[in-house]
Amino acid sequence: MSAAAVLGWLVLAALAPGAAHLRAGWRKTGLILLNCYAAGLLALLAVRLSTDNLLGDLTQDSWLTGITAGAVVLGVAWFALIVHSFIVLRPGSLPQAGQVLVGTFAGLLAVMVVLPFGMVTSYVWTSRNALNDIFVNEGTEDTPDPQAEQTTPRPEDPWAGRTRVNILLIGGDADDNRIGVRTDSMNVATVDVKTGNTVLVSLPRNLENVRFRPGTPMAQHFPNGFRLPPDPGGGRSDLLNSVWEYADAHPEIFGGKQHQGPKVLMDTIGYTLGLKVDWYALVNMWGFARLIDAIGGVTLTVEQDVVFGRYNEGLVKAGTRKLKGADAMWYARSRTFSDDFTRMRRQRCVIGALLDQADPATVLTRFNRIAGATKELIRTDIPRPMLKHLVPLALQVKNAKVTSIQFVPPLISTVSPDWAKIRSITEKAIRDSAGGRPTAATASPESTPKSTKSPKKPKESDPTKTLTEGCGSL
Known part of the structure; x- marks a missing residue:
């Protein structure tokens, strides 16, 4: 041979x-x-x-x-x-x-x-x-919240009777030199478990007079809403983005129980929107930049120059190109010469771009880097066994209808929010996403004060948008 x-x-x-x-x-x-x-x-x-x-x-x-x-x-x-x-x-x-x-x-x-x-x-x-x-393994969760709905997944019904799954997505700014967690980005992804159709609801960080669910320790402590004396510098530490930090810092409100911040924020945002929030996922904003780098960057259209830095020394130039993690996060986070609401829109654009561009081939070829970055940046209470059902649902979302709502002025006032309006718009957006008739929504009388506004108010345009609407235009 x-x-x-x-x-x-x-x-x-x-x-x-x-x-x-x-x-x-x-x-x-x-x-x-x-x-x-x-x-x-x-x-x-x-x-x-x-x-x-x-x-x-x-x-x-x-x-x-x-x-x-x-x-x-x-x-x-x-x-x-x-x-x-x-x-x-x-x-x-x-x-x-x-x-x-x-x-x-x-x-x-x-x-x-x-x-x-x-x-x-x-x-x-x-x-x-x-x-x-x-992810949380079975038997390691914190003590269950007595206020939470108790449902048990079954093989024939892994969602335990749920028609939707509501996950609170939080962008936090925890750092080695900062005590506590400020939740500067708060979005609830409400997902139809059959179709994957999703509504992404964004709440502003500076929402004032936040109300807590009746009967909870925070509601008893703040019966007229979340209100504290102004800070010495004139700022406020009683905005929505301070709820997690305040609850963690005051265990005496909860009978001495520690680390109640996540549960309190989930319940508070759920009550604000008229939803039951199932789980949360907290993403460290700078860890998120490492994730973007791990997938090789993200292509974005920057509408106009975005300035950042303590001395305005940083600049993300206008144009369409692939941004590295740091530039993408400054594009999403900077408030210089801008405001919170513009920043919320830019954050939505980054989420939409990642959803579009994180394809299976990219994830596979950069798997170890992505896994390493993800491990460092995410904190969640999603049980490990639920991943079996969430993974295929996430794949459905990628190809399903994704719409978004941002509760920012002029839609709502952050100083004196119309809670009934917030719940009504959320309910309608979810119903429309599921394919129901787009009739006017009404809020629960138990949870919502009656509106004092005139019934002859002109009809408003629908605030629901596609996830990337308003993104990508120079």
Whole structure:
């Protein structure tokens, strides 16, 4: 057999185990290897066909552990296969130059067939660690909130009777030199569990006189709304973005319970919108910049120059281009020569661009960087077992109808908000997103004071927008 023939049979053996053994006369061994290979492929196909939610299953710890172990075993087996195939092809009968060539090639091929299994092991191990660090495992949650609706997922109904899932998405500015968490960006994503249609509801950070759900400790402490004396410098520490920080700093309001900020903010925003917020996800704003860098940047159209920095030394120039993480976050966060409401619109544009551009191919090729960045920037109370159902829902959202509402002036006043109007608009937007008739919404009398405004008020335009409406125009 020539050196070229040996090389060819080695390559074929890597693709179809047992081929080299059949060529070398090891008929029984070759047939066993080929049959095992075919059985393995059929088993993988059977698993795929019998699993309706493969991506969701792949978030489960048992699957990740099994895949890791399987990849290690198969990597070792394929390495041994190439080595043994090389031996049975009897390269010793070749001239010395041919032996050197074939031996070198066999060594490289043995290493090459191990690499994919090594990559799988690395990806899965990184995924497992990231998921364990970010999401709440069963039995580790805080004491359940007695005010919360108690529902139990079942195999036939993983959403436990929910028609929508409401997740509070928070952008926080926690830093090593700052005490507490200021929630400077607050959006509720309310998702239809059947269609994936989503409404993204944005609340301004400077919403005043925030009301708390009746009967809660915060409502008893602030019966007339969240109001504190002005700060020494004239600023205010009683805005919506201070609720989490204030609740964490005053455990005595909750009978000594620590770290009540997330629950209080979820319940407060849910009460404000007339929703039941299921979970929250807090993203450190500067960690978010690292995530943008991990996916290779994000393409945005900057409508006009955005100035930032303590001395206005920074500049994100107008134009359409791919921005690195720091520039994208300054575009989203800067209030210099601008205001909170313009900033909210820019934040919505960044979210929309990420939703469009974080495609599966990008995520796969940059997986380890993305997983590392995500582990550092997200804090959430989403239970780990719910990921099995949230992953396919998230994929639905990417291709579904996503609309948004921003409760900013002139739609509402941040100083004296019309709570009934906020709830009514939210209810209508959700109903329209689900395909219901766009009739006027009314707020619950138990939760909303009667409006004193004239019934002859002119009809307002619909404040609901697509997620990227107003983005991308110079």
